[in-house]
Amino acid sequence: MPDRASPNSFSRAIHWFRRDLRLTDNTSLREAQARADEVIPLYILSDWTQDHLWTGEKRQKFLCECLSSLSANFAHLGAALIIRQGEAVSELLKLVEESGAEAIFLNEDVDPFGQAIEAKLKQKSPVPVFSHQDAALHGVSEVLKGDGTPYRVYTPFSKRWLPLKKAKAEGSPKSFKSPTNIPSLPLPSLATWGLESSSCETLPGGEKAARARLKEALSNRISDYDGTRDIPSLPGTSRLSQDLRWGTLSVRELYQKAQHCGSEQYLKELAWREFYFQILHHFPDVLELEFNADWRGLPWDEPAEQFEAWKSGQTGFPIIDAGIRELLQSGFMHNRVRMIVAMFLTKDLHLDWRLGEQFFAQHLLDGEIASNNGGWQWSAGTGADAAPYFRIQNPWAQTKRFDPQGIYIKRWVPELAEIDPKLFLAPPPEGQALAKGYPSPIVDHGDERKRTLAIFKKHRENKGA
Numbered sequence: 001m002p003d004r005a006s007p008n009s010f011s012r013a014i015h016w017f018r019r020d021l022r023l024t025d026n027t028s029l030r031e032a033q034a035r036a037d038e039v040i041p042l043y044i045l046s047d048w049t050q051d052h053l054w055t056g057e058k059r060q061k062f063l064c065e066c067l068s069s070l071s072a073n074f075a076h077l078g079a080a081l082i083i084r085q086g087e088a089v090s091e092l093l094k095l096v097e098e099s100g101a102e103a104i105f106l107n108e109d110v111d112p113f114g115q116a117i118e119a120k121l122k123q124k125s126p127v128p129v130f131s132h133q134d135a136a137l138h139g140v141s142e143v144l145k146g147d148g149t150p151y152r153v154y155t156p157f158s159k160r161w162l163p164l165k166k167a168k169a170e171g172s173p174k175s176f177k178s179p180t181n182i183p184s185l186p187l188p189s190l191a192t193w194g195l196e197s198s199s200c201e202t203l204p205g206g207e208k209a210a211r212a213r214l215k216e217a218l219s220n221r222i223s224d225y226d227g228t229r230d231i232p233s234l235p236g237t238s239r240l241s242q243d244l245r246w247g248t249l250s251v252r253e254l255y256q257k258a259q260h261c262g263s264e265q266y267l268k269e270l271a272w273r274e275f276y277f278q279i280l281h282h283f284p285d286v287l288e289l290e291f292n293a294d295w296r297g298l299p300w301d302e303p304a305e306q307f308e309a310w311k312s313g314q315t316g317f318p319i320i321d322a323g324i325r326e327l328l329q330s331g332f333m334h335n336r337v338r339m340i341v342a343m344f345l346t347k348d349l350h351l352d353w354r355l356g357e358q359f360f361a362q363h364l365l366d367g368e369i370a371s372n373n374g375g376w377q378w379s380a381g382t383g384a385d386a387a388p389y390f391r392i393q394n395p396w397a398q399t400k401r402f403d404p405q406g407i408y409i410k411r412w413v414p415e416l417a418e419i420d421p422k423l424f425l426a427p428p429p430e431g432q433a434l435a436k437g438y439p440s441p442i443v444d445h446g447d448e449r450k451r452t453l454a455i456f457k458k459h460r461e462n463k464g465a
């Protein structure tokens, strides 16, 4: 119970859910409960339409499931999740007026769009707004170089990040007091955004499903991580990225439990996530521009048929097509394959990484502005601590290393199910396809590699001139 004599306690407050769709170890929700007699749990649906960059069908389906699970968890505590829709600040101000709430609590966003909304809310709100760092183990300005400037390179960042003391995870509320007379919209469905359901195989959304995945990850995926994480046909990674993105899992709880699995490599992956959070925060220009100024203004080709072939998994390169089809059908793509697919778009098709970034954003359940931008700029060779431009992955050689039996390829490209996997390791004779109904390769990797090297070299020379 809050101390009512304190000027910092309230009879009624709002907790605004955004990317923290859970009850367990939710920093702002806990604070709201500690400081107010009654808390209104609120989610505001966007009124974006179906063609908005961040309103892909698979992603919104996952969000609907997360909200339905959250609502059920509140119902279990005798409380109701309130759903509203529209421009967030106006909706919040309306609810403050209607409900007499005396404060707003929220967990900070990690991207500049969410942060701009928080700033506007703080400026316009007639009641105090309390924001908390929750999405990361360390805030974006907590891990800085000795001279107080942000890191631009991952390894020194991770060396500093890893030994820092991490906050402990807390449990879930055992009870929840909220007013009973606040009107709410029904839980959303895909129709809310004018979207139609397809037959995709997405993971189920919500805190319960996330906890089941956590249990599985802790039972073997994370302990075997170092040996299996690069093999896309194996369940060798944690598959928790969408839960970290939507906050159906607390990163503190994950870190605390994963520490006992014996893979420092796994903990370092969580540091990549926070490395990109801080890059986006300190260098927000990366959303528009290449992080490495040397590569700004590179001459990309105009997207045409080859881009369509890439987007539909019809390039004639089995590993690329398997990756894209995994994404289209499941809203996920294995990390190793994300790198191969992204490098193919930028280095074999010479297309702008921003096109790939947008496409991923529309289809990934874990689509995260910072990591997606970081991953794309890494693959294009333009980003913070990126792959150097001359290290161009060969899709055939990558297949030999990471899917030599073609198990991953056959799973996602059914036309190739009966084909000898040795044929996935080198291009077929010119003009020939690997199977009926499957295209022949749309480019020659060797030729395109040379072209990329020439483009980057010339660009650097022109800049130096």
Ligand SMILES: Cc1cc2nc3c(=O)[nH]c(=O)nc-3n(C[C@H](O)[C@H](O)[C@H](O)COP(=O)(O)OP(=O)(O)OC[C@H]3O[C@@H](n4cnc5c(N)ncnc54)[C@H](O)[C@@H]3O)c2cc1C
Pocket (backbone or CB within 6 Å): 229, 237, 238, 239, 240, 241, 242, 244, 245, 269, 270, 272, 273, 274, 276, 333, 334, 335, 336, 338, 339, 342, 360, 364, 366, 367, 368, 369, 371, 372, 373, 374, 375, 376, 379
């Ligand atoms: C082009 C490209 C785009 C990407 N876009 C995204 C994105 O939108 N959202 C996203 O969460 N990740 C993105 N990644 C990073 C990575 O591919 C995914 O985090 C990973 O595949 C998720 O699967 P997992 O949960 O099984 O990961 P695990 O291997 O189990 O890793 C554990 C966690 O660490 C984090 N992580 C791991 N690798 C990275 C990385 N390279 N960068 C940032 N965080 C990482 C994730 O939160 C992940 O859940 C991208 C990578 C590339 C190359």
